[in-house]
Amino acid sequence: MRKLALAGLIAVSLTGCSGQEETEVLNLYNWSEYMPQEVLDRFEEETGIQVVYTTYDSNEAMYARLKLLEEGGEYDLAVPSTYYVNKMRKEGLLAEIDHSKLEGFDNLDPELVDQEFDEDNAYSVPYLWGTTGLAYDAADLDGENVTAWADLWNDKYQGKVMLTNDMREVFHIGLRVLGYSGNSTSPEEIEQAYEKLAELMPAVRTFNSDAPRMPYLEGETDIGMIWNGEAVMGKEDMPSLEYVYPEEGTIVWLDSFVIPKNANNADAAHQFISFVMQPEISALISEEIGYATPNLAARELLPEAVAGDRSSYPTAEDLTNAEFQKDVGDDAMQVYTRYWERLKSGR
Amino acid sequence: MHRVLQQPFKTAVLLLVWGWLLLLVLTPNLLVVGASLMTRDAGSFLALPLNLDSYRRLLDPLYLEVFLHSLYMAGVTTVFCLLIGYPFAWALSRIGKQRQTLLIFLLIVPFWTNSLVRTYALKLLLATNGLINNALMGLGLIDEPLQLLYTEGAVIIGLVYLLLPFMILPLYSVFEDLRRELLMASHDLGAGKLATFMHVIVPLTLPGVLAGVMLVLLPAMGLFFVADILGGSRNLLVGNVIKNQFLDARDWPFGAAASILLTVAMAVLLFAHRLSRRRLGDEEPAT
Numbered sequence: 357m358r359k360l361a362l363a364g365l366i367a368v369s370l371t372g373c374s375g376q377e378e379t380e381v382l383n384l385y386n387w388s389e390y391m392p393q394e395v396l397d398r399f400e401e402e403t404g405i406q407v408v409y410t411t412y413d414s415n416e417a418m419y420a421r422l423k424l425l426e427e428g429g430e431y432d433l434a435v436p437s438t439y440y441v442n443k444m445r446k447e448g449l450l451a452e453i454d455h456s457k458l459e460g461f462d463n464l465d466p467e468l469v470d471q472e473f474d475e476d477n478a479y480s481v482p483y484l485w486g487t488t489g490l491a492y493d494a495a496d497l498d499g500e501n502v503t504a505w506a507d508l509w510n511d512k513y514q515g516k517v518m519l520t521n522d523m524r525e526v527f528h529i530g531l532r533v534l535g536y537s538g539n540s541t542s543p544e545e546i547e548q549a550y551e552k553l554a555e556l557m558p559a560v561r562t563f564n565s566d567a568p569r570m571p572y573l574e575g576e577t578d579i580g581m582i583w584n585g586e587a588v589m590g591k592e593d594m595p596s597l598e599y600v601y602p603e604e605g606t607i608v609w610l611d612s613f614v615i616p617k618n619a620n621n622a623d624a625a626h627q628f629i630s631f632v633m634q635p636e637i638s639a640l641i642s643e644e645i646g647y648a649t650p651n652l653a654a655r656e657l658l659p660e661a662v663a664g665d666r667s668s669y670p671t672a673e674d675l676t677n678a679e680f681q682k683d684v685g686d687d688a689m690q691v692y693t694r695y696w697e698r699l700k701s702g703r
Numbered sequence: 704m705h706r707v708l709q710q711p712f713k714t715a716v717l718l719l720v721w722g723w724l725l726l727l728v729l730t731p732n733l734l735v736v737g738a739s740l741m742t743r744d745a746g747s748f749l750a751l752p753l754n755l756d757s758y759r760r761l762l763d764p765l766y767l768e769v770f771l772h773s774l775y776m777a778g779v780t781t782v783f784c785l786l787i788g789y790p791f792a793w794a795l796s797r798i799g800k801q802r803q804t805l806l807i808f809l810l811i812v813p814f815w816t817n818s819l820v821r822t823y824a825l826k827l828l829l830a831t832n833g834l835i836n837n838a839l840m841g842l843g844l845i846d847e848p849l850q851l852l853y854t855e856g857a858v859i860i861g862l863v864y865l866l867l868p869f870m871i872l873p874l875y876s877v878f879e880d881l882r883r884e885l886l887m888a889s890h891d892l893g894a895g896k897l898a899t900f901m902h903v904i905v906p907l908t909l910p911g912v913l914a915g916v917m918l919v920l921l922p923a924m925g926l927f928f929v930a931d932i933l934g935g936s937r938n939l940l941v942g943n944v945i946k947n948q949f950l951d952a953r954d955w956p957f958g959a960a961a962s963i964l965l966t967v968a969m970a971v972l973l974f975a976h977r978l979s980r981r982r983l984g985d986e987e988p989a990t
Contacts, residue, residue: 390711416951423748423953515850521936523951562853562935575853686745693952700947701769701938 380405380465382624385421386411387432387513387611388566389586392483392644399631405624414522415440422449422616424535426446429618432571432625435611439524439683440582441480445615450479451615457626468610473683479631480612484585484647487670488525488607489676491518491582492573495596502579504603505529514559518580521563523696524681525607526553532604538679547698550695557702572597584667588646591667599667605677606670610650644669704980732966739959748955764943770964773941776855780862784870784919785912787863790910791875796881807875810868817947818865822932825864827921829857829933835875853935862931876912913976940963 363520388411396407412418415437422434426449436444444450445483453479455461461469464482474480494500496516501507506530508517519526526575528538530549540546543665561577564570569590571577582590614633615625631637638654641647643662649655666674684692739757743751760766797807813821828834829851836848851857881904889899927942938944941961948958 400766414951416953420950440756560935561850564936574852575848576850695956697938697944697947697952698765701765701944 359558366459376599380621380624381408382406382433382628383408383410383431383432383619384628385410385412385418387411387435389589390611390645390647392641394644395632395637395641399628400635402631403624403627405621406625407628416523419444422569426616427618429620431616432619432621434614434616435483436480437611437681438471438473438612439681441612441687442683445474445479446467449617451617451619451622452478452624453481453615453629454622457623457630458610459630459634459646460635460651460653463635463638463651465650465652468650470555471610474612476687477599480614481633482650483611483613483632484641484645485608485610485645485650486668486670487584487586487675488520488528488581488599488609489587489644490579490600490602491569491572491587491590492579492598492600493596494598495595496578498601502598502600504533504545506533506604508559509533509556510578511559513579515561515562516558517559517598518577518579518582519560520562520568520581520583521565523692526563526685527606527692527696528679528681529553529581529602529604532679538605538607539682539684541684543688543691546688546691546695549700553699554702557699562701569597571581581646584670585646590667601670601674601678605679605682606675608683609676656663715985735959735962735966739957739963743956745953748953757954757956760957761960761964762904766961769938769944770941773939776859776862776939779922780859780866781864781916781919782928783859784867785915788867788870788874788909788915789912790831792871792878793877794873796878805950807902810871814868819928821865823930824863825857825861826852829860852933855934855939857876858930858935858939861933862923862926865926865929866919866923869922870915873914874911877908879905910976910980913979917969917976919974920972921965921967923967924965926938928979929933 367474382405384396387408390411400406410431412421417469417589418434418436419440422431422444425431432631439567440451440695458481459479461477464645468482469477490505490507492499495514496663501510507513524538527546527549530553531538531540531545534545534548536542536545536549540549543648560580562571562668567586568582569586571582572582572595573590584599585599590597591599613625613629619625632641633651635651635657636653638649639657642649642654643658646665646668663669670678708912715987730948738749740753740755741749742752742754744757752953761770826833829985830836831848831850831852834850834853838843839845885903886899889903894902924940925942925945927940927946930937930943938947941964945958945961945965947959948954952958
């Protein structure tokens with residue numbers, strides 16, 4: 357009997373109860389640390405629509421979830437990177453954007469709309485764009501030697517390197533170091549990139565895509581990859597965190613709002629996109645989380661310290677050799693996935 | 704034992720139990736077996752034809768190595784749990800009833816907090832700027848912070864912390880059943896303390912040890928979030944590989960096959976456990 361009682365005790369777990377309310381709800385599925393709380397609060401205040409905010413740390417995880425819950429209409433809005441917008445659009449996972457319901461679309465940078473991955477922005481609306489570059493802690497190491505991705509392979513940084521937990525990005529640097537395109541679809545090139553990255557693995561302390569600034573701030577890692585917005589946010593807490601555009605070229609990406617096909621509240625999703633496209637809100641977001649807004653009207657509102665920060669808004673020179681992430685197609689993705697698995701299982 | 708039980712009540716309970724097992728244990732497991740035999744499909748996760756490709760892939764030296772390494776980590780975890788849990792359970796069964804209740808309660812209290820949260824708490828302790836390093840540096844024992852986080856050691860600490868109660872509880876229950884008379888008899892017959900321990904206590908508590916080992920060893924191989932948070936998101940455990948197949952690579956058949964591998968390992972252990980009970984003449988009559 358005592359055993360039973362013990363089992364019962366163990367089985368007890370706290371279950372949260374939430375009251376059923378009649379308020380309208382928007383289910384927003386976003387990258388972690390990718391939207392200031394203030395924006396959500398103000399949206400709720402202005403529209404009365406309650407935002408249920410859920411986060412993910414990789415395009416793959418987001419995609420797998422949306423795909424699995426395809427019928428359920430679990431989410432009203434998600435924020436994939438370009439190559440996943442393309443993939444999801446082709447697979448019929450997305451609902452068309454009703455441009456008549458949007459306000460402020462004209463504010464967006466003409467260079468970032470109507471792109472190959474989604475012509476006429478039929479399925480997506482750009483949210484933020486950014487770069488993935490090198491970060492290092494100037495307090496712990498001499499920055500003069502940190503100019504290129506290849507510097508990560510320096511023996512000095514053994515056990516101090518951090519990579520993002522992002523398959524495409526990690527392979528991007530492997531490919532670039534070897535002189536290939538970061539969007540390579542060639543199995544041979546991907547394999548070579550894997551071999552190169554496998555050499556780096558013993559030096560790698562951790563992979564992080566939840567908040568890539570944290571291992572630097574916590575003192576666990578001194579050098580590695582970072583997203584520019586994370587570098588900007590990190591620098592506020594740790595001034596010695598430096599952001600570098602590597603010689604082989606930084607990775608450029610763009611994340612866009614999309615509405616899953618069976619979204620329960622597509623209207624609220626459109627409302628939210630319009631809300632974010634207001635210059636004032638877009639400026640607030642860019643200032644708070646350090647990524648670049650595609651909203652040109654918002655850029656005019658940004659204080660000089662933000663608009664002139666090369667980490668957030670790279671100059672043409674910073675973007676030498678930079679490559680925009682592209683969809684590589686399912687076949688190449690399978691090759692990447694296979695080597696990614698290998699890479700992460702290596703010791 | 705409970706012959707007084709009313710027949711309808713017994714039937715209802717049995718129906719409930721069997722229904723529960725069929726619906727929530729057998730069906731999901733059959734689904735996993737089914738999934739493991741299908742083919743990966745980019746569009747709908749699973750597709751025909753049926754084949755054994757996923758199992759063949761498990762034989763890839765890479766995954767074999769992950770499995771063996773995972774088994775090693777789980778083994779170390781189990782040994783530590785046993786080393787701590789055995790004396791703990793023994794002591795627990797020897798103290799007064801009131802304190803016993805209190806201690807068992809304290810053992811179970813952490814379960815009320817989500818294990819994910821507790822793992823994050825461990826991260827704060829082990830971090831470079833964490834409590835342990837700060838304390839050691841403050842005491843002047845070390846000059847440079849130790850690299851504790853994102854190591855295999857950190858993962859093992861996390862696993863031991865999370866799984867220790869599962870070792871202690873079955874051990875406690877066998878120690879509770881250990882009759883004093885047997886120890887006295889052993890003493891009367893001239894056995895020393897060590898001999899009594901080796902020839903009386905150990906064999907009698909062996910079923911508890913095996914139960915504890917089962918409850919620790921296999922879950923340890925599956926607790927992917929511990930390896931993610933404390934080990935730096937590497938594939939240190941079979942659980943990580945399984946999770947990646949379902950959440951990132953979207954290769955469900957392979958993920959399912961890998962989890963079947965764990966289930967089979969569990970079955971082998973259960974079988975060994977039964978065997979040992981039978982050898983010890985402790986088999987309970989079937990009801």
